[in-house]
Amino acid sequence: MTGKIRVALIGNPNVGKTSIFNAITGLRQHVGNWPGVTVEKKTGKATHKGTELEITDLPGTYSLAAFSKDEIIARDYIIDESPDVVVQVVDATNLERNLYLTTQLMELGPKLVIALNMSDVVQAKGDKIEISKLEDLLEVPVIRTVGSQGEGITSLLEAIVSVANKPKRYDLELTYGKEIEDKIVELQKELQQDKELVAKYPSRWFSIKLLEGDDNIQEKLALSSVADAIRKKLETMDIERLESQIADKRYRNISTVVSQVCNFSKRKMTSSEMIDRVVTHKVLSIPVFLTMLWAAFEITFSFATPFMNIIDLGFGWLAGSIASTIAIPWLSSLIADGVIAGVGSVLIFLPNIMLLFFMLALLEDSGYMARAAFIMDKPMSKIGLHGKSFIPMLMGFGCNVPAIMATRTIEDKRDRLVTILIAPFSSCGARLPVYVLLAGAFFGKSAGSVIFALYALGIIVAILSAKLLRGTVLSGEASPFIMELPPYRLPTLKNSFMQMWERGLIYLRKAGGIILVGVVTVWLLAAIPAPGTGGTFASEDMYGTTDSLIGYLGKVLDPLVSPLGFDWRIAVALIFGFVAKEIVVGSMGTLYGAGEDEDRLSDILTAGAMSPLAALGLMVFTLLYVPCIACVGVIKRETGSWKWTVFQAVYGTGIAWLFALIIFQVGSRVGFLT
Amino acid sequence: MKEITLNDIECGHAARVIYVKGQGSLKKRMLDMGMVPDVLVSVVRKAPMGDPIELNLKGYNLSLRQKEAETIVVQEQ
Numbered sequence: 001m002t003g004k005i006r007v008a009l010i011g012n013p014n015v016g017k018t019s020i021f022n023a024i025t026g027l028r029q030h031v032g033n034w035p036g037v038t039v040e041k042k043t044g045k046a047t048h049k050g051t052e053l054e055i056t057d058l059p060g061t062y063s064l065a066a067f068s069k070d071e072i073i074a075r076d077y078i079i080d081e082s083p084d085v086v087v088q089v090v091d092a093t094n095l096e097r098n099l100y101l102t103t104q105l106m107e108l109g110p111k112l113v114i115a116l117n118m119s120d121v122v123q124a125k126g127d128k129i130e131i132s133k134l135e136d137l138l139e140v141p142v143i144r145t146v147g148s149q150g151e152g153i154t155s156l157l158e159a160i161v162s163v164a165n166k167p168k169r170y171d172l173e174l175t176y177g178k179e180i181e182d183k184i185v186e187l188q189k190e191l192q193q194d195k196e197l198v199a200k201y202p203s204r205w206f207s208i209k210l211l212e213g214d215d216n217i218q219e220k221l222a223l224s225s226v227a228d229a230i231r232k233k234l235e236t237m238d239i240e241r242l243e244s245q246i247a248d249k250r251y252r253n254i255s256t257v258v259s260q261v262c263n264f265s266k267r268k269m270t271s272s273e274m275i276d277r278v279v280t281h282k283v284l285s286i287p288v289f290l291t292m293l294w295a296a297f298e299i300t301f302s303f304a305t306p307f308m309n310i311i312d313l314g315f316g317w318l319a320g321s322i323a324s325t326i327a328i329p330w331l332s333s334l335i336a337d338g339v340i341a342g343v344g345s346v347l348i349f350l351p352n353i354m355l356l357f358f359m360l361a362l363l364e365d366s367g368y369m370a371r372a373a374f375i376m377d378k379p380m381s382k383i384g385l386h387g388k389s390f391i392p393m394l395m396g397f398g399c400n401v402p403a404i405m406a407t408r409t410i411e412d413k414r415d416r417l418v419t420i421l422i423a424p425f426s427s428c429g430a431r432l433p434v435y436v437l438l439a440g441a442f443f444g445k446s447a448g449s450v451i452f453a454l455y456a457l458g459i460i461v462a463i464l465s466a467k468l469l470r471g472t473v474l475s476g477e478a479s480p481f482i483m484e485l486p487p488y489r490l491p492t493l494k495n496s497f498m499q500m501w502e503r504g505l506i507y508l509r510k511a512g513g514i515i516l517v518g519v520v521t522v523w524l525l526a527a528i529p530a531p532g533t534g535g536t537f538a539s540e541d542m543y544g545t546t547d548s549l550i551g552y553l554g555k556v557l558d559p560l561v562s563p564l565g566f567d568w569r570i571a572v573a574l575i576f577g578f579v580a581k582e583i584v585v586g587s588m589g590t591l592y593g594a595g596e597d598e599d600r601l602s603d604i605l606t607a608g609a610m611s612p613l614a615a616l617g618l619m620v621f622t623l624l625y626v627p628c629i630a631c632v633g634v635i636k637r638e639t640g641s642w643k644w645t646v647f648q649a650v651y652g653t654g655i656a657w658l659f660a661l662i663i664f665q666v667g668s669r670v671g672f673l674t
Numbered sequence: 675m676k677e678i679t680l681n682d683i684e685c686g687h688a689a690r691v692i693y694v695k696g697q698g699s700l701k702k703r704m705l706d707m708g709m710v711p712d713v714l715v716s717v718v719r720k721a722p723m724g725d726p727i728e729l730n731l732k733g734y735n736l737s738l739r740q741k742e743a744e745t746i747v748v749q750e751q
Contacts, residue, residue, distance in 0.1 A: 062703075062706050062707065063702075063703075063706035065702050065703075065706060067699050067702060067703055067706070093733070094732075094733055094734045095733075096708065096732040096733060097707070097708050097732050097733075097734055100706065100708070212702070213702075240697055243701070243702065243705065244693065244694065244701075244705060244710070244711075247705035247706065247710050248705075248710040248711055251708060251710045251713070252710075276718075276719075276728075280719060280721065280722065280728070281722070282722050283722075285722045286722060374721050374726060374728065374737050375721055375722055375723075377721060377725070377726050377737075377739070378721060378722075378723035378724065378725050378726070379723065381725075381739070387726070480700050480703070480738075480739070480741075480742050481726055481737065481738060481739045481742060482700075482703050482704070482707060482736070482737075482738055482742060483736070483737050484707075484734065484735065484736055484737075485728060485735040485736065485737055486734075486735075487735075
């Protein structure tokens with residue numbers, strides 16, 4: 001075989017598929033989206049003995065039924081793109097359930113290779129799996145791998161290349177017994193009438209899926225000329241009973257295989273079980289949970305600080321030295337206050353974002369995230385949500401954009417929509433600089449408590465909003481909770497670093513350009529004279545004052561924000577915060593004439609430019625109002641609806657305005673903070 | 675006689691699956707996850723707030739809410 005081999009990687013969740021993918025491709029990866037949907041698609045390249053391989057990582061699935069979007073994507077990819085080889089990553093410690101997917105893959109008919117992952121764990125337990133026997137029984141190459149250590153990857157690549165060069169086999173299916181087999185043949189005969197259909201889908205597989213009552217297959221059938229005839233036949237069959245029987249047969253076949261190849265030692269209490277006795281304990285679980293979250297955040301923020309300081313100092317120096325070498329005032333101002341300040345405000349969050357994703361990867365890979373969902377399901381179900389909704393909400397504290405994307409693990413559409421709509425209330429990393437600046441300037445030693453209270457407020461608003469939505473526009477039955485609790489595993493640094501790196505790049509790509517454009521736009525608006533003032537472009541005495549275009553814009557909005565204790569500059573900064581929330585700080589710096597020097601900005605603000613109450617209101621407003629443009633874009637893509645996107649924006653901004661109004665009006669009347 | 679369902683089984687006890695009630699995607703997912711006839715399921719624990727419950731079957735751990743456990747008809751061991 002010449003040319004590159006296209007390989008699809010598939011497997012159950014939590015089997016170490018990502019570590020196999022990373023071990024094969026290294027840094028030669030690309031993260032994109034599946035066409036038409038927004039499920040993340042990872043592809044990567046590898047070379048084995050001169051043969052080029054292109055690897056596509058399919059979403060983690062338990063089955064190839066059409067239960068979730070992920071399953072349909074995986075199955076359609078195998079049918080439509082017909083990859084040269086499909087590699088199923090199998091968790092050796094959980095052979096039975098993993099082989100269920102294998103039986104379905106065999107029916108779908110691609111060339112298959114099995115990576116028997118986590119083989120070291122099996123060995124450590126004193127268990128044994130006879131790989132050669134498994135190969136014989138399944139008639140599929142089985143390669144022993146330990147993805148986290150990179151073990152067995154070369155053999156896996158070897159097997160992929162060798163299988164790709166062999167002719168395809170068609171005799172891998174298991175049999176379902178006479179009753180079902182007869183029905184399969186009956187349906188197959190009918191399906192053969194539609195040549196186009198059978199050219200695209202294996203007719204046996206298609207028939208089995210029909211007998212299983214697969215909705216997605218019914219949709220595919222609807223376009224066929226034999227649709228009516230098939231439906232008539234199906235009506236005479238008891239699909240509900242057949243569906244159970246087919247699953248049962250598959251598992252029975254698997255049991256036969258497993259009993260022949262596995263040699264399990266006597267079960268002792270595993271370390272996983274011991275850990276679970278503590279972390280899911282009736283009393284201990286909640287403090288353990290809070291401690292884990294606190295530690296994750298503490299590490300994220302305290303480790304990030306020195307890096308942030310370096311970036312801050314570096315860009316300050318750069319702006320200063322460039323400004324002094326350019327003689328043309330407007331150009332010097334554009335480069336120093338616009339471009340360099342803009343790039344600086346993009347990069348400053350990189351340490352925070354990367355560290356947070358590093359911590360989240362550790363929690364996820366260790367298996368603790370699933371316990372968090374297990375512990376939190378009861379309270380989450382009280383607000384009409386799923387324990388799984390907790391994870392995106394938690395991720396929202398890093399960045400709302402991936403949080404909203406993470407909601408796709410939630411199967412129920414309404415649950416998912418509610419979670420998307422409330423996720424922006426999780427206070428993301430980009431809002432933190434606004435809090436750091438204002439709380440630091442106005443609340444001194446209590447700054448930490450104020451910031452903590454803001455995070456708590458975000459959670460409370462999210463909870464109340466979920467309850468409100470669940471009780472009104474998105475009411476209905478709660479969705480089922482069926483979740484695997486994977487054994488605890490030592491997370492590998494490599495995977496966590498890869499995750500961190502990937503998220504860092506996504507942030508730079510997704511947010512970098514937008515933020516830069518935003519900051520330069522602020523500079524331009526501040527540099528262009530307002531109509532009728534006759535000032536000079538970018539002149540120092542007009543820049544950012546009421547005589548500039550931006551001041552003019554702020555004045556128009558003044559009546560709306562003055563009841564909140566804000567002035568026109570804040571209105572302008574908030575408008576540009578829509579581009580990216582951290583720009584609120586950058587544009588306040590520009591508008592108050594402090595440039596990107598945050599200390600100077602704090603001095604100016606506390607010297608009377610703003611009252612402590614208004615500062616508190618501004619932090620709350622920043623927390624709750626319309627999320628950044630990237631986030632709104634993701635909401636639109638994920639909900640597929642402008643209606644819900646606009647709803648979120650208007651709802652958030654409305655609440656923000658109301659809260660800031662209450663804080664300022666009530667606060668100043670009762671003399672709080674004055 | 676009243677059917678016994680999985681939510682009736684106490685922590686530390688085990689039961690054998692007879693069948694899964696209901697239909698549609700919930701039932702399909704249950705079957706996919708291995709809730710097929712004759713499978714031995716043990717109830718490991720309840721979450722700190724009483725729900726969901728953690729089960730062990732086919733060598734792995736699965737959690738379900740009490741409500742979902744009600745759809746699985748079992749025979750206590």
